[in-house]
Amino acid sequence: MNRSTALDAGLGPAAAEDFAAAGPLRAPWWRRPKLRKRTELTILLAPGLILFVGFVFIPILIAAYYSFFNWSGYGPLNDPIGFKNYSYAFKDPAFIQAIEHTLTLTVASLAIQGPLSIGIALLLNRKFFGRAFLRTVIFAPYVLPPAVTGVMWSLILQPNGFMDQVLKAFGLGGLVQLWLANVHIVLWTNFVVLTWQYIGFGIVLLLAGLQGIPNELKEAAAIDGAGPWEVTRRITLPLLAPTIRIWGFITVIGSLQVFDVVWVLTEGGPAGASSTIATYMDLEGVQSTDFGFAAAIAVILFAFCFVFALFYQRFALRRDTRGALTREVG
Amino acid sequence: MRSSRALAAAALAVATATVAAACSSGGSSSTSTGGSSSSASSAANVTLTWWNNATNQPLLGVYTSAIKGFEASHPNIKITDVPIQNELLQDTKIPLALEGNNPPNIYQQWGGGVLGQQVTSGKVDNITSYVSSWIGNISGASGWQANGQQYGVPVDLHVVGFWYRKDIFAKVGITVPTTLAQLETDDTKLRAAGYAPIAVGSKDRWPDAFWWEYFALRDCPQATVTSAIKSENFSASCFATASTNMAAFLKTNPFQTGFLGTSSQQGAGSSAGMVASGKAAMELQGDWDPSVMEGVSTNKSLSSELGWFPFPQTPGSAGSQTAVLGGGDGFSCTGTQAQAQACAEFLQYLDSPSEQAQIVGPGASGEPVVTSEASAITLPATQTAAAYFKTAAYEELYFDTALPTKPGQNLDTAIANYFSNPNASTASAIANSPQTP
Secondary structure (H helix, E strand, C coil): CCCHHHHHCCCCHHHHHHHHHHHHCCCCCHCHHHHHHHHHHHHHHHHHHHHHHHHHHHHHHHHHHCCCCCCCCCCCCCCCCCCCCHHHHHHHHHHHHHHHHHHHHHHHHHHHHHHHHHHHHHHHHCCCCHHHHHHHHHHHHHHHHHHHHHHHHHHHCCCCHHHHHHHHHCCCCCHHCCCCCCCCCCCHHHHHHHHHHHHHHHHHHHHHHCCCCHHHHHHHHHHHCHHHHHHHHCCCCCHHHHHHHHHHHHHHHHHCCHHHHHHHHHCCCCCCCCCCHHHHHHHHHCCCHHHHHHHHHHCCCHHHHHHHHHHHHHHHHHHHCCCCCCCCCC | CCCCCCCCCHHHHHHHHHHHHHHCCCCCCCCCCCCCCCHHHHHCCEEEEECCCCCCHHHHHHHHHHHHHHHCCCCCEEEEEEEEEEHHHHHHHHHHHHHHHCCCCCEEEHHHHHHHHHHCCEEEEHHHHHHHHHHHHHCCCCEECCCEEEEEEEEEEEEEEEEHHHHHHHHCCCCCEHHHHHHHHHCCCCHHCCCEECCCCCHHHHHHHHHHHHHHHCCCCCCHHHHHHCCCCCHHHHHHHHHHHHHHHHHHEEEECCCHCCCCCCCCCCCCHHHHHEEEEEEEEECCHHHHHHCCCCCHHHHHEEECCCCCCCCCCCCCCCCCCEEEEEEEEECCHHHHHHHHHHHHHHHHHHHHHHHHHHCCEEEEHHHHHHHHCHHHHHHHHHHHHHCCCCECCCCCCCCCCHHHHHHHHHHHHHHHHCHHHHHHHHHHHCCCC
């Protein structure tokens, strides 16, 4: 075996160099680079791989299998119905409504939480008194379990509750709404609560990105005569773009799967006005014990996320990973 | 507490069914746990986990002492009490546990079509042979049968009606309504006095279903209701009439502001909490409601302030004017033969007169399955309910429990949607809901 066969074996150039330097194959097995490499890889990757296969990959396959059956969850799978669960899902107005709501939340998260997170992160990146405290405060809601957030906000938002009283105290009584009962508003109520919960995460992520931008670049631009706005627009934001793209990815996947806060706040109601794909799935699967159908919904949701992830990877993230992950680094 | 199967009828039917079951026991059941009904569990030590919804006092305490009493007389049996919040227990934990390999040995069970479906899991024990000697004395036990076999035993029965605040009624100067028209008049006066007339927990959907189902009982003859549930088809015209009548009632604005987002039993802001705190004057609920109110309120004089009246009559309509909606709480068994037998012995203990007196007396959990213990009910409002229960034309099991799970849930969802937006399309959705695939 020579360098090129080592490369052919997928071991990467470094391994090939090791191999070439190792000389004749007489060393004990633990000294043999190829075996050592494999052992290392096995030991380091196996735990993660086993978890991934056992708790992600196989369940997806099993769910896909279940989705072809009419199955209540009790007893054996003995009523195969082909693609009927899928065709019924797309004929059910409640499911279409849930998809619309999910997409609305996703777009709103990108369009509203995005600029908000960037703005706050930029502010919090400046030096001022109480900055650490403010950073903590902003991040605090993210630390709360979503169920706690749901219960807390359902109390705050109940008719004549804290929110209404605060609005009235500020002379804004006219803005009082049935936050959780008005079918035209309830989806946006959920969006606000979701924003409250998750915006801290986006801000912290972007702050980390901002820390990585060398000050020298900003200083150089300033010396060249750029004002603060110019520096932000031409230096900071472009350099922050990889972080923003990652944030966008996490936000979209999170929004597509949103369940817990919505479930505790409204259970997707009233009359499905705040349903999401995940709450619809729970209602049909767990509450109505129609697990075959719910498995089909799960597969559809997975397909949404997977297709999005592939496209995003191909068209948005690739430019960030090119040169890092696409070049052999072994 | 919310529960299922109806049952008042039935000593004769139960006796017949029990004899039939006894004759055929060991036959077609999917889980065979046959064996003698003697005290076989005395042989080895048996540990049982018990899932129930008694998360609040006083029933929690009653169940705890029941365990102590039972363990004292059955030293080889240990029971672990696991109280779980009702909706979580009913909708999530039990179905998932029955799909898993380690379901609780004793779990709460509301009978009807849902029990029938659970039996198909093959994990619910057929306890016919263990209970045959005493089940004939238990009211409503036939509601916990599937395929003619006993797969569970009720420990109390429930009736749905109006729980109202006597003090508020007196303050506003209104009396208990006997017709729907009177109820609407009362509502108007209550609203004028600053109260939410009626609280309803629409977020949970099933409280909405109680309303529609009562309209259906008033507007449809019993035979129509029975056959609709059996055939899972609500397309008979009287159900459309019920929807129309309910929509007309909704138009009178009888419920609290924002009722579509209110839960029924959780916290002070729930419909039960609103009645307990005096923000609302009444609520259509099952007779577990007083104990729920006690759990979410600090009102110490609540028990004397609560009254009960049946769903009002709608003179001239085609259904029974005194039929009641209700069900009961029961328990089913899973596990080995020894565990099933120990479970059955525990259920027999819970259905003994002394424990029945505890459950409906201090426990305030509805009506007893041993009719002689009705006198043990302490809450005056529940006494009224129990007295009316005996005179009712018939009791119909909550529709969502009488139906198998999916049609039942579809019906609840369709009714809740109708509550939110009553129109021709949502009304026809109710009629078609059970058949929705």
